[in-house]
Amino acid sequence: MKVLVVGSGGREHALCWAIAKSPKCKKLYAAPGNAGIADIAECVKIDADDITALVDFAKSEKIDFVVVGPEVALVLGLVDQLEEAGIKAFGPNKAAAQLEGSKAFMKDLMGKYGIPTAAYETFDEPDAAKSYIMRQETRLVVKADGLAAGKGVILCHNKNEAYAAIDHMMIERAFGEAGDEILIEEFMPGEEVSFFALVDGETAVPLAAAQDHKAVHDGGTGPNTGGMGAYSPTPVVTKKLQKQIMDDIITPTIKAMVDEGCPYKGVLFCGLMITDEGPKVLEYNVRFGDPECQVLMARMKSDTLEALLACTNGKLDKLEIDWHSDTALLVVMAANGYPNHYEKGSIIKGLDVAAAIEGINVFHAGTKTKGKKVVADGGRVLGITALGKTVKSAHKAAYKGVEAIDWAEGFCRSDIGWRAIK
Ligand code: AMP
Ligand code: GLY
Secondary structure (H helix, E strand, C coil): CEEEEEECCHHHHHHHHHHHCCCCCCEEEEEECCCCHHHCCEECCCCCCCHHHHHHHHHHCCCCEEEECCHHHHHCCHHHHHHHCCCEEECCCHHHHHHHHCHHHHHHHHHHHCCCECCEEEECCHHHHHHHHHCCCCCEEEEECCCCCCCCEEEECCHHHHHHHHHHHHHCCCCHHHHCCEEEEECCCCEEEEEEEEEECCCEEEEEEEEECCEEEHHHEEEECCCCEEEECCCCCCHHHHHHHHHHHHHHHHHHHHHCCCCCEEEEEEEEEEECCEEEEEEEECCCCCCHHHHHHHHECCCHHHHHHHHHCCCHHHCCCCECCCEEEEEEEEECCCCCCCCCCCEEECHHHHHHCCCEEEEECCEEEECCEEEECCCEEEEEEEEECCHHHHHHHHHHHHHHCECCCEECCCCCCHHHHC
16 A cells, blocks of 8 residues: 655654555655655655645545654644545544643543543633742642643742743743643652553554653753653553553543544553552643654564554454564654754764664654765754663663764763663
């Protein structure tokens, strides 16, 4: 079949890599793709949020199956429009994508159906938000309601920081209209886990858990990023805890979406805090995590394309997924300055050397080709991935790959996997 993957990050490179291995895949396209993806798929110059152009391309090329990577296209209704055109697509429709597109929708749903999460209030007016803060005794988190590229969340240490966060979102409008409505929620202490399940509307199949590293520097310091590294599986999520997550969170969420008239299809990515009171939802995402997807794909033994198709076709009840028992660990190499200002265009060398090391996969996250050279074209640029019997050995192997990359304009964290290694 002809498959189109939408997106240009490390997640999409990993999806393309996994899908290309399927005997079912006869032709693979990516829009817009990147320099790494170009080695395995035909890249077409269409942005991931250009819904009209994507649908037109899928129609004219007679694409059989579209796999949507990023949330923006889902929230804009790409899947609805593809289905209207008779083209199968992996991912939720616009109504179901609200689960990520609107934090107020997600929190109201959890409140209504008793799904464990942090206590919260919503506000569309700064003075009311501030007087609420004045009355609170616990640590707070201020969040913009809409999509803000992962940056619309401010963890406040005290009331002054919370006031400043409100001004930043509602008065300075740092995230535009995403901050017209805000949420203030209690801070949940605990260990954070990314949990993934495939959902076909009614049935949910657990994929695996992974752990991301959001902060830019070692030890979890510095500003939050899209994720600086990941590993899977994570020792925190035991078999027993996985069952609890399915029973208390995933299954009730799927039922709630059916009851609300917007059944969920696609991958459901639950950001969880494992607290002393059990797992609680930080947020839902309606797509694979990036960089979590890369470690999931590195571990998945089953045919990924078949799994995604089963999900779209409502056949998950018949699906069994096999995994490598090894741990996969990924180190993100980012452009100096990220997540703040960084330069594009620096030349990356050593990619072949790293890729030639046994067991190493180099996933491109923000690259493009310039003549015969590969240059940096984003904040997160590469994801060096390795498998190992333990988190420690996967860590060692991945950093061997990192050492082979010759790129002075980039940096990485040196402690990916530290929680599990400790
Ligand atoms: P979100 O985009 O809502 O997942 O928030 C980004 C990050 O902020 C999360 O991955 C957590 O690390 C942190 N965070 C968000 N909400 C809370 C909370 N209520 N308690 C503790 N940490 C939080
Ligand atoms: N790595 C977290 C995310 O994709 O949202």
